[in-house]
Structure formats: structure tokens, C-alpha cells
Amino acid sequence: MSWNPISQGPGAAAVQSRNEIPFPFLEKLDSQTSIHDLAVHWWGQYQSVNSVPFESDFLKGAALPSDLNSMFTWVNVQDENPLNFSIENHPQLSNFSTYAGGPIRNHPHLLNVSSIVGEYLFCKNTGKPSYLEIEQKIGDRHRKYRRLLVPVKNSQGVVNKLIYAVRLLSEPLDASSN
């Protein structure tokens, strides 16, 4: 593990905004996307048990269209220590980062680690979904996307996985490659 400020180096200042969007806007902003499908599915499951859905019910093959399963990413948050959280089926949104998923301890970027660990912990502890619009500028690179993060729990009733869908809102820019 070697975490250093992502922006080390000349001219590589990093700026990001992570803004929560009220859920009523989801229907309009992300209709007909995997974010919408995930939201509808999670809320349906939530209402049927009046609680965070069980993973065993949520991830049943019949519960989600097979092509949707491949569109979701999930974070295994079973371990107490976020170093051992693991991001699976990480989306390749862009060439923005070399990170391809796996344990948080292998994540190369301090800026992202600080933000996502806090957000994963909040979602895990509160059982509340999170719908964010995220814009990042790191040096010459830029990306903007929306992310829905929803929790599911294991048979002991403990939130053990966070499932998320993302939608890229802007083509990633990398002026240095032009």
C-alpha cells in the first residue's frame, strides 16, 4: 500500500465534487438506465420486507435480468476494516484511472480512497442508499458521472454488500494524450 496525494507533481491539482441528488430526481435524470433499474429493484425489495433487502433475495437470478447483472458493481463490506473491502466487477468508465477493482488496500488514489471509504461506511452503517453526482478533475483528466449505491444484508441481518450502478455523463478528457 502506497498512498500519496493523487495530485503530487506539477500542475496536477485535484478537484472533485460529490453532490447528493434527492431521490425524486432519479426518475427524471436517469430513466431507462441501469441506475433506474437498480433503484426500482432495490425499492421494491425494500418495501416488501420494510428493511434493507437480503442479498439472497436481491441477487437471485430471476430477480434481475441477466444483462443487468453484468452492469452492476458491488463492494464487499463484510470485513470491519475498510482496507479489506473489495470492489468487484469494477466498471471501466474511462481511462481515468488504472484501478480495476479489488481490495481497497490496492487502490492507488488517496483522494478516492478517502471519499469512497467514508461513503461506503455511511451506507453500511445507516442502511441508506446514496445517489451522487460526482465530477473529478485531476490534472488534465476529467470525468463526470452519477452513481447509485444500495446496501443489501446477509442472513444475519448485517449489511455485507453495497451494489452500485454508474452512468458516465461526460466523455473523459485527457489533454495530455492529445
Add this chain to the structure above:
Amino acid sequence: MTLLLTDYRPVEVVRGTQGVDMQVRSAYTLDAFHGLEFGTDLQVMFDYWREKSGAGPLPQGENFNPNRDLPEHVAGRMSWIDASAADPMNFSVFNHIPSPVTQYGVALSGKRLNQIMSLGIHITACAGEYFVCQHSKLPFYHEIEQVVGGIQRHYTRLMLPVLDSDGQVTKIYYSCRPKRETRKVSIGQAGSS
């Protein structure tokens, strides 16, 4: 005479909103810290931490005793995080300084982060920052401007990790320097001076 002005720009800026809460958290390099906090109590705290580190990267907890070694006006404003739990939401805050807003002051002492989740985006950010400070074993200097729960705060904060006898960071000391008075605000008032 030449006036040399140094532009201390943050290296990382994270802006966030959640409902009517908002915050901007800007991280600066230690070079910037030395320029921006020259002569302040945060500088005294950092120098003490550096001195107690000796030849190593971090001080050992048994050598790091601000209450014994530092002036009361510096040590008295130093809080610390018990970071011995694996889950950062179980980290606890101690010696939280008083605040003009009662529930944001000493009442937070002894509380775990998961007991003050009502602070929303502030706790989300703190959990991530404490975690990164703990595992990177690096000091961090931030400027934080926020309106959370109707309370407006603007301050700089220095976080310093300290080792336990097993070589793990289980304590993080921090201190804040207010840049403006903490106050209650109503919606629409936050941007006004």
C-alpha cells in the same frame, strides 16, 4: 523591496452537498502548512510531533504527551481520535474543544462516529480522512468550510498520527484553528458574511 507572495493552493479539493448541508474540504501540502500556519498553535503542535518522532517517521505514544510538554493553550485545544477499532465508524473522539454551539462542542467527547451520524457529510468525510491518516501514517492539513445541521464552521485542521507499542496508528491527534466564528445560520444565509 521585493514582496514575495507565495500562492498556497490546495492539492485536493472535495466539495459535497447533502440536502441543505454543504462543505468544501481542501487538503494542502506540508509546505503550504508551514507557510499558512507560521507562528500559530498548529505549527507548535507540528513541531512537537516532529521532535517526538526523532529519527523515525512517527512518534511513539508513550513519548507523545502534549499535556505534559506543551503550553496549556496549545495542549488544551488538541483533541484525539481513538483509532484502535477496525471499523472507523467505531473510532471515538476525545477532548473535543468547546463550541459556541453546545451540541458541537464537548458533548462530542467520548462519542463514536456511528453515534453522531446525524452530522451526515461531515462524519462521512471524517471517517474517510481518519482512515487514510491511520493507514498512510502521514500528517494531513485541511481547510474545512461547511454548513452542517444549520451550523456554519470555517477552520483549518492538522491531523497527526501516533504509533502504539505494536507500531500501529491507534491515535490521531488533531487541532483546529477557526477562520471565522462558528454560528447558527438559516437557509439562504450561509453564503453571507
